[in-house]
Amino acid sequence: MPSExxxxxxxxxxxxxxxxxxxxxxxxxxxxIAAVGRGIRPEGAIxxxxxxxxxxxxxxxxxxxxxxxxxxxxxxxxxxxRAAAQGGVTSLVxxxxxxxxxxxxxxxxxxxxxxxxxxxVRVYPAGAVTKGLxxxxxxxxxxxxxxxxxxLSDDGRSVADAGVLRRAMLYSRMFDLPILEHCEDPSLSAxxxxxxxxxxxxxxxxxxxxxxEEVVVARDLILAEETEAHVHIQHVSSLGSVRLIxxxxxxxxxxxxxxxxxxxxxxxxxxxxxxxNFKMAPPLRTAEDVEALLExxxxxxxxxxxxxxAPHAPAEKLVPFDLAPFGVxxxxxxxxxxxxxxxxxxxxxxxxxxxxxxxxxxRILGLPGGTLRVGAPADVVLIDLDRQWRVDPDRFASKSKNxxxxxxxxxxxxxxxxxxxxxxxxxxxVHDRWLPAGVGAA
Amino acid sequence: xxxxxxxxxGIRTLTPGQxxxxxxxxxxxxxxxxxxxxxxxxxxxxVFYEPSTRTRTSFELATRRLGACVLxxxxxxxxxxxxxxxxxxxxxxxxxxVDAIVLRHSASGAPHTIARHVRSSVVNAGDGMHEHPTQAxxxxxxxxxVKGRIGGLRVVxxxxxxxxxxxxxxxxxxxxxxxxxxxxxxxxxxxRVPSESPGVTMTTRLEEALEGADVVMPLRMQVERAAGxxxxxxxxxxxLYGLTPQRLxxxxxxxxxxxxxxxxxxxxxxxxxxxxxxxxxxxQVEYGVAVRMAVLYDLLAYPPVxxxxxxxVRREAAGVL
Numbered sequence: 001m002p003s004e005x006x007x008x009x010x011x012x013x014x015x016x017x018x019x020x021x022x023x024x025x026x027x028x029x030x031x032x033i034a035a036v037g038r039g040i041r042p043e044g045a046i047x048x049x050x051x052x053x054x055x056x057x058x059x060x061x062x063x064x065x066x067x068x069x070x071x072x073x074x075x076x077x078x079x080x081x082r083a084a085a086q087g088g089v090t091s092l093v094x095x096x097x098x099x100x101x102x103x104x105x106x107x108x109x110x111x112x113x114x115x116x117x118x119x120x121v122r123v124y125p126a127g128a129v130t131k132g133l134x135x136x137x138x139x140x141x142x143x144x145x146x147x148x149x150x151x152l153s154d155d156g157r158s159v160a161d162a163g164v165l166r167r168a169m170l171y172s173r174m175f176d177l178p179i180l181e182h183c184e185d186p187s188l189s190a191x192x193x194x195x196x197x198x199x200x201x202x203x204x205x206x207x208x209x210x211x212x213e214e215v216v217v218a219r220d221l222i223l224a225e226e227t228e229a230h231v232h233i234q235h236v237s238s239l240g241s242v243r244l245i246x247x248x249x250x251x252x253x254x255x256x257x258x259x260x261x262x263x264x265x266x267x268x269x270x271x272x273x274x275x276x277n278f279k280m281a282p283p284l285r286t287a288e289d290v291e292a293l294l295e296x297x298x299x300x301x302x303x304x305x306x307x308x309x310a311p312h313a314p315a316e317k318l319v320p321f322d323l324a325p326f327g328v329x330x331x332x333x334x335x336x337x338x339x340x341x342x343x344x345x346x347x348x349x350x351x352x353x354x355x356x357x358x359x360x361x362x363r364i365l366g367l368p369g370g371t372l373r374v375g376a377p378a379d380v381v382l383i384d385l386d387r388q389w390r391v392d393p394d395r396f397a398s399k400s401k402n403x404x405x406x407x408x409x410x411x412x413x414x415x416x417x418x419x420x421x422x423x424x425x426x427x428x429x430v431h432d433r434w435l436p437a438g439v440g441a442a
Numbered sequence: 443x444x445x446x447x448x449x450x451x452g453i454r455t456l457t458p459g460q461x462x463x464x465x466x467x468x469x470x471x472x473x474x475x476x477x478x479x480x481x482x483x484x485x486x487x488x489v490f491y492e493p494s495t496r497t498r499t500s501f502e503l504a505t506r507r508l509g510a511c512v513l514x515x516x517x518x519x520x521x522x523x524x525x526x527x528x529x530x531x532x533x534x535x536x537x538x539x540v541d542a543i544v545l546r547h548s549a550s551g552a553p554h555t556i557a558r559h560v561r562s563s564v565v566n567a568g569d570g571m572h573e574h575p576t577q578a579x580x581x582x583x584x585x586x587x588v589k590g591r592i593g594g595l596r597v598v599x600x601x602x603x604x605x606x607x608x609x610x611x612x613x614x615x616x617x618x619x620x621x622x623x624x625x626x627x628x629x630x631x632x633x634r635v636p637s638e639s640p641g642v643t644m645t646t647r648l649e650e651a652l653e654g655a656d657v658v659m660p661l662r663m664q665v666e667r668a669a670g671x672x673x674x675x676x677x678x679x680x681x682l683y684g685l686t687p688q689r690l691x692x693x694x695x696x697x698x699x700x701x702x703x704x705x706x707x708x709x710x711x712x713x714x715x716x717x718x719x720x721x722x723x724x725x726q727v728e729y730g731v732a733v734r735m736a737v738l739y740d741l742l743a744y745p746p747v748x749x750x751x752x753x754x755v756r757r758e759a760a761g762v763l
Contacts, residue, residue: 201633204572274551322549
């Protein structure tokens with residue numbers, strides 16, 4: 001295709017990877033970033049007037065469940081990637097616990113093919129560590145690597161057998177595939193549905209102690225240190241895990257970690273009304289844990305923010321808390337919650353906050369994108385930092401509505417999302433910001 | 443004056459005023475002062491997803507004594523895990539014109555889930571490990587009737603505190619009314635964190651707990667919990683925490699013994715104590731009916747219950763005439 005030119009002009013250009021945060025323009029040619037800065041005067045470009053908007057790299061979410069193949073009543077690649085686009089996410093990593101699971105190159109091929117055919121953002125599959133996510137035998141890791149998985153994970157559970165995990169670490173190193181671990185010792189979390197503490201005692205709900213996460217984090221760090229493999233700790237929820245990861249990083253263990261928007265904002269007190277939209281694994285913990293997670297982000301112990309977008313159909317969540325499935329969705333509230341919490345409430349610098357959503361996650365898994373550097377893929381999000389909006393699950397593109405943030409008023413929103421130089425989603429009022437080729441040129 | 447809003451889901455969310463008023467109304471029921479046909483024309487459904495004899499029977503008896511109609515809704519035990527059918531069941535009962543749904547369910551919070559979605563009143567008859575408010579009211583009424591007061595008494599709740607909805611509800615109620623509550627059991631059967639309710643303490647030492655006690659309430663030890671996972675054996679539990687006549691002598695001489703039933707004789711309580719002079723176990727059963735009459739009366743005696751549905755039918759009928 002002859003390179004079309006899209007000139008996004010007069011925005012506040014924020015590119016954490018290059019430390020850029022200043023007024024300026026971004027020029028896209030075809031599917032690549034062609035220029036960034038001031039004084040760009042392209043000929044024959046379509047103009048997108050970004051006055052008053054932040055122009056940033058598209059967000060990268062390395063923890064998403066698209067439920068495809070197998071559970072299309074919850075989500076599929078078409079709906080899940082549209083939810084991503086509405087949330088400003090241009091790249092996502094989808095977990096392997098589908099039906100059938102991504103423990104076979106054929107399934108990975110199918111996901112990639114379907115993403116090309118029906119998806120609107122970049123979809124990077126993770127492959128299973130073990131066959132059937134059963135934790136016993138290694139999945140065909142070389143084949144999965146050849147099929148294009150970007151990481152290995154039995155997410156939904158840990159690889160419970162330490163010997164199996166150790167061999168998986170040794171083996172996956174040959175293919176440079178990090179292992180993403182959902183840290184949960186099933187013998188400690190057994191039967192639990194929320195954080196074990198004063199609130200669980202009061203509500204008569206079985207608790208999941210912090211130790212259920214921490215013993216597995218500790219084990220994984222020891223194994224990663226010994227095998228020199230890269231382990232990535234998913235959805236860190238507890239104070240003790242932050243301490244363990246901090247200490248491991250200090251002695252050079254190849255560990256990275258993520259935290260979800262809900263663990264940065266909510267505590268177990270939210271469960272008071274028995275609403276299953278606050279039920280997820282790991283569970284919401286206490287204010288003390290939230291503080292530790294924030295501190296972990298700030299000092300670099302935690303590397304990025306990821307949603308653990310876990311759709312469940314409305315009927316599945318319309319049951320007593322005890323019986324409801326674990327998981328909440330997050331793609332469409334990711335940016336709003338993070339900006340409201342970290343930028344508006346805590347006053348943290350925008351560039352730093354956006355780095356946890358763009359270049360940092362991209363670098364953890366070696367994904368293209370996450371930056372506006374010249375030559376990078378033209379994945380861009382336009383953000384209205386000041387826009388206040390009410391979270392209305394009925395307006396979500398996701399097939400599922402299980403968000404803990406329903407009814408919240410958030411400040412900051414993606415208003416247009418560009419993947420490979422093409423606009424895949426925008427708010428209605430952004431239509432007024434377009435000028436046809438030639439009209440806007442100086 | 444009406445005491446409760448639409449439902450009775452738990453004790454913790456009640457005010458001391460509501461609790462006093464419910465106990466006063468229960469005392470009135472006990473003395474036969476509630477109108478025998480006070481709930482004529484109302485329908486109460488008992489929906490039990492877990493087996494129960496005394497709770498269900500006493501709800502049904504209470505309903506009949508107030509002149510209301512009982513719908514005993516049988517739930518096959520096989521469908522207990524199918525949580526999704528619960529809301530359908532509740533909506534069906536609502537559509538049938540049921541005024542109150544009395545629900546027993548193994549999932550904590552189950553009555554809260556349906557209360558949000560139906561207009562019928564919901565009475566929690568025990569939800570998982572959460573609350574069992576009418577049992578707690580029964581225990582409070584028993585203490586009040588036997589001891590003449592609740593505030594200032596030392597009440598020991600003994601055994602499997604962790605899994606007990608009775609322990610939770612009773613201790614909230616006692617705490618609200620100013621009693622001193624001691625929760626006592628092995629460390630694996632106590633909550634991991636101290637209760638935030640005022641006046642509630644925890645200990646693993648039985649002798650210490652019993653000292654100066656006015657009321658001792660051993661809880662039913664679930665046999666399945668003792669299969670080596672929470673305590674090594676029922677026998678060891680009985681040796682450490684079973685309420686024997688000798689141990690009871692460590693309490694005040696006029697201490698009373700209560701049990702929410704059904705009892706495991708020889709485990710948490712010996713037969714000598716269960717049927718001894720200090721036991722008020724059978725009075726608890728008797729008072730249970732009065733409490734349930736009071737609760738149902740308060741929830742249902744004040745019209746209109748279904749402002750949206752009932753009068754519509756009548757209005758149409760009037761139009762035809």
